[in-house]
Amino acid sequence: MNATPLRPVIAIHGGAGTMSRDSAAAAQQAAYHDALRAVLLPPQQLLAAGGSALDAVTLAVELLEDCPLFNAGHGAVFTHDETHELDAAVMDGATLRAGAIACVSRVRRPVRAARAVMEDSDHVLFAGAGAEEFARRQGLEMVEPSYFSTEARREQLKRALGSDRAVLDHDGAALAFRTPAPPLEERGKMGTVGAVAFDAHGNVAAATSTGGMTNKQPGRIGDSPLIGAGTYADNATAAISCTGTGEMFIRLAAAYDICARMRYAGLPLDLAAELVVQEALPAIGGRGGLVAVDRHGNVSMPFNTEGMYRGYARVGEAAHTAIFR
Numbered sequence: 001m002n003a004t005p006l007r008p009v010i011a012i013h014g015g016a017g018t019m020s021r022d023s024a025a026a027a028q029q030a031a032y033h034d035a036l037r038a039v040l041l042p043p044q045q046l047l048a049a050g051g052s053a054l055d056a057v058t059l060a061v062e063l064l065e066d067c068p069l070f071n072a073g074h075g076a077v078f079t080h081d082e083t084h085e086l087d088a089a090v091m092d093g094a095t096l097r098a099g100a101i102a103c104v105s106r107v108r109r110p111v112r113a114a115r116a117v118m119e120d121s122d123h124v125l126f127a128g129a130g131a132e133e134f135a136r137r138q139g140l141e142m143v144e145p146s147y148f149s150t151e152a153r154r155e156q157l158k159r160a161l162g163s164d165r166a167v168l169d170h171d172g173a174a175l176a177f178r179t180p181a182p183p184l185e186e187r188g189k190m191g192t193v194g195a196v197a198f199d200a201h202g203n204v205a206a207a208t209s210t211g212g213m214t215n216k217q218p219g220r221i222g223d224s225p226l227i228g229a230g231t232y233a234d235n236a237t238a239a240i241s242c243t244g245t246g247e248m249f250i251r252l253a254a255a256y257d258i259c260a261r262m263r264y265a266g267l268p269l270d271l272a273a274e275l276v277v278q279e280a281l282p283a284i285g286g287r288g289g290l291v292a293v294d295r296h297g298n299v300s301m302p303f304n305t306e307g308m309y310r311g312y313a314r315v316g317e318a319a320h321t322a323i324f325r
């Protein structure tokens, strides 16, 4: 752990899960590394130019939302009713201001709507029709719900419908229909996207965006838009963005719990995050991981699955991306 301020840094995740047994998966790894790197570079440049952590995480998540490889924005999973319901949140560690939206199906970039809730309303969380109306009034780009649909996700829903359960991101995915296969096993992968950043002014911020879980019941809201569960940022401790079985992250107030362990028990970020991801979550059946950055700029990216799409880019250094341990 480094106690002196490090250079600004952006860290991102694109979902956690188990390794694909499909041999084509190895060949696909490069595509995921390339996508992660492409997402890291613009916010890294923004931070290098003195930009804020808040702008860096918003930009990173927007780019992840636009990339169909990840379950957020375009490429989001389907609900049981073959609709899309997207959730997103953003939090500014400098002011503890936060904004979130849940259950929207027409806002092209949900993270922008979350940011607008934070900056242009007196509230923290809008859901459903009211959230969409708010986004429209803010002049945000609206799309037909079909914009979010991809064939791969439809196949995934068909498989999940047979199981009668809500499944994590690609849980119902038909690898056979996706050629070549992605490196993380679609049936065990979480797909929320998220970002945390530490800027040159010493501020931290976090943002998270998701399509939720395939075959989820309409109206179900996960941890991603709930401040303290899937997303949290406080300059006093750290910024956190989670991915995984949302219900367990909600029950533990997982993101806030990491900050609380740091603040009240004096734990360093790495240890606080490890205890939540490797002990507290598994104890109630929670699977997934997170990216975090503390107030000194230290990055932590723990997960309790076989892999997690992740990466970070510190100003002045090459970007690092990884999928497995």
Ligand code: ASP
Pocket: 015, 071, 168, 169, 189, 190, 191, 192, 210, 211, 212, 213, 221, 222, 223, 224, 230, 242, 243, 244, 245, 246, 247
């Ligand atoms: N945490 C998300 C949710 O429960 C799912 C995910 O990370 O894939 O909505």
